[in-house]
Amino acid sequence: MCGSLLVLTSCGGGARNDDGGGRLPPAPLGVTAAAGSATSVHVMWNRTSGDPEVARYEVYRGATRVERVPGAEHMADINRLAPSTTYVFTVRAVGTDGNSGPPSKQVRATTPTAVAADRTSPTRPGRPHGRAAGSRAAQLEWSPSSDDRGVSSYEIYQGTSKIHSVGGGQTATVVTGLRPGTDYSFTVRARDAADNVSPASDAVRLATAPGAADDRGTAPxxxxxxxxxxxxxxxxxxxxxxxxxxxxxxxxxxxxxxxxxxxxxxxxxxxxxxxxxxxxxxxxxxxxxxxxxxxxxxxxxxxxxxxxxxxxxxxxx
Structure with a gap:
């Protein structure tokens, strides 16, 4: 919702196709994976740029393709996983000609232990604060939530939209892909292994620095x-x-x-x-x-x- 906000780019074009079909998309960079609950993992990566244009991304769990997303998306929630299990993920970019590029580096995530009949939500994340980092990013921090079984992940919202997710041991992050010269209001929610979600934190309000194309190109x-x-x-x-x-x-x-x-x-x-x-x-x-x-x-x-x-x-x- 999520569209993705990780918009750092990999540089240059991809490798040459050995079959003579032109260049292949490069391997996605900046791939991360974090457990969202006992049965889900959130995978994110940086936007791949260059030649050829990327039509979609494919997420693999081991050798099995488990998700396909359009080229404009740079994150995916992988669901229906087993608790207490370590998974290995890679991401491939697929060009508009249908040719797949090489896999990204492998990333690992371990789902937490499932907890039966857990209906207690984590506490609200405390003391959130942040600052704009130039015209297209923001740095956010908060104090940890508590939960009787442990926090699995933190989710960052802009208004009512979930735009980012980090592991339960992390209390700071950088949100990228923002617009220059724009006012934002971020909140943080904690999620546990049983998918119980905390109340939203207090809002962090900030404005990104002015830059080129502040509001242009955003209208239908x-x-x-x-x-x-x-x-x-x-x-x-x-x-x-x-x-x-x-x-x-x-x-x-x-x-x-x-x-x-x-x-x-x-x-x-x-x-x-x-x-x-x-x-x-x-x-x-x-x-x-x-x-x-x-x-x-x-x-x-x-x-x-x-x-x-x-x-x-x-x-x-």
Missing amino acids: TAFRASTHREDGSYFLDLSWLPPRTDGVITEYRIHLDGHPVTSLVWGGAPPRGRATYSFYVGREAGVAHRVRIRAKLPDGTWGGLSAERTVTTGAQR
Whole structure:
């Protein structure tokens, strides 16, 4: 949600394909793995750049591929694991031509022991504080939570969006992939092996330093709006192209006549390319509506508003 915020890049192009099919994506760098609970591990890595372009990443547990994510994502939660078990993970980048690059270095994570009938949540993380680290990162720290069976992981939220995760023995982290010149509000939650989650910590509020393209490129583009009538009611039909971001966008907010009226959350994989959505606006013809849309970005903040369109129910297209 998570889109990923690890956006450090590996440099240069990949290795040459021995079959003569061009260059392969390089091995992902900065791979880490941390147990999130007794049955899950959170794997993260840095964005791979260069030639060729990365279409997706594949996460392997040993020799078995266990997860595939789009090239814009840089983290994955691996679930349905066994408690008290050490796992070895690697990540491969796959180019747009379908060729896989070499595996990353191996990383290990050990799931904690499962605890039967544990319904006690960890305590709230204490004394959170932080500071901006330039225009695109923030350093966060907090005091540890306590739990009768032990804390397995800490999760970092921006607003209501989980954007980062670290192991239960860690009480500091660097969150990357932020936007320049942007106000943020981070909270921390602790999770134990039985997936009990603590209350959120107090908020850490900070602003990243100004930089290039502070808010540009965060609005949906090619926004279109029309209406149709169905069973005596009128619906507003929207379509748009998502903004290009380092992560996947799963939530949008629709503004109607100057006010936010509804949120759209994709239940499955968000559509690639042009997205569409329809919603009910009433039964009366001849009513004009002004509509705009904005995306919730992978860093947990809201992007810019799209261009505004005006449509009238019952009007001829």
